Amino acid sequence: MHDALLLFPDFALIALGYALMHLTPLGRDVWGGVERLVYYVLFPALLFSTSVGATYTLASASALVLAGVGALLAGIALAWGAHWLGADPVRTASGMQCAFRFNSYIVLAVAASIGGAAMVSMVGVLIAIGVPLCNAAAVWALSRHGGRSLWRELLRNPLLVSTATGLVVHALGLRLPHLVQPVFDRLGGASIALGLLTVGAGLRLQGLHRDWALSGWFLAIRHLLVPLSAWGLARALGLDSSHVLALLVFTAVPTASSAYVLAMRMGGDGPYVAGLVSLSTLLGALSLPLFLTLASR
Numbered sequence: 001m002h003d004a005l006l007l008f009p010d011f012a013l014i015a016l017g018y019a020l021m022h023l024t025p026l027g028r029d030v031w032g033g034v035e036r037l038v039y040y041v042l043f044p045a046l047l048f049s050t051s052v053g054a055t056y057t058l059a060s061a062s063a064l065v066l067a068g069v070g071a072l073l074a075g076i077a078l079a080w081g082a083h084w085l086g087a088d089p090v091r092t093a094s095g096m097q098c099a100f101r102f103n104s105y106i107v108l109a110v111a112a113s114i115g116g117a118a119m120v121s122m123v124g125v126l127i128a129i130g131v132p133l134c135n136a137a138a139v140w141a142l143s144r145h146g147g148r149s150l151w152r153e154l155l156r157n158p159l160l161v162s163t164a165t166g167l168v169v170h171a172l173g174l175r176l177p178h179l180v181q182p183v184f185d186r187l188g189g190a191s192i193a194l195g196l197l198t199v200g201a202g203l204r205l206q207g208l209h210r211d212w213a214l215s216g217w218f219l220a221i222r223h224l225l226v227p228l229s230a231w232g233l234a235r236a237l238g239l240d241s242s243h244v245l246a247l248l249v250f251t252a253v254p255t256a257s258s259a260y261v262l263a264m265r266m267g268g269d270g271p272y273v274a275g276l277v278s279l280s281t282l283l284g285a286l287s288l289p290l291f292l293t294l295a296s297r
Helices: 005-022 028-053 062-086 090-097 106-145 150-156 158-171 179-203 206-210 212-237 241-251 258-265 270-295
Strands: none
Touching: 005 106, 005 179, 005 212, 005 258, 028 106, 028 158, 028 241, 028 258, 062 090, 062 106, 062 241, 090 106, 090 212, 090 270, 106 158, 106 179, 106 258, 106 270, 150 158, 179 270, 206 212, 212 241, 212 270, 241 258, 258 270
């Protein structure tokens, strides 16, 4: 059984971010800048270097990738079903991304804690595939209501661009120069700690009261149905224990904190998404250890 205390450093950083936000002079103006730095510079550098240097490839981890993509597609399909609830269309389009997007900061931090470099490499492949898929689905939903061009938004998304570029470089068999690699390593290392701090600094639940039924559906998908789908696919495909663990680390984490940034930038309901992200982060402290325990069975 995986000890839930392995997750303590990651959630401690989230709690520290919340404390720094509310108990020190470091207000939203500071954390807004940090969040943009992580989103536009540090995290893309991490995704790029992870994609370029991954020891796991799409070919060697095809079953793992198939299970991961299947679980994400299930989450996307279930999220689109929220339209049947009859909630405000803009709020629905804004919040549905929280049902299937994943917090890569937490994925990488947890993977490093429980499996070291080998586990990071495995989830790196899943992130490389999952980021374009989830961002495309999120941008498409918001662009339909925000009057934005889908392709323009996709081409401007730093997470998608950095991941796609890294995959191309990896496919060509290229590697980063020895003098450049440490720069990306340091940027990537900074992205995890600062990313977790910004998750904590951004915690706020004010927007959730607008539609609890919609919120409950999105959070049930994120914290129950997506990881259960991943676990079922892993068993059906006969994945070994390390792949099952990597898959559940990837699918059982809270939703992406950058969902709020995307919603605000595309004219969505930002406060509502901020509430979903915050509650998802709190729920993840409970659901993630449970699914990691399930992975060991």
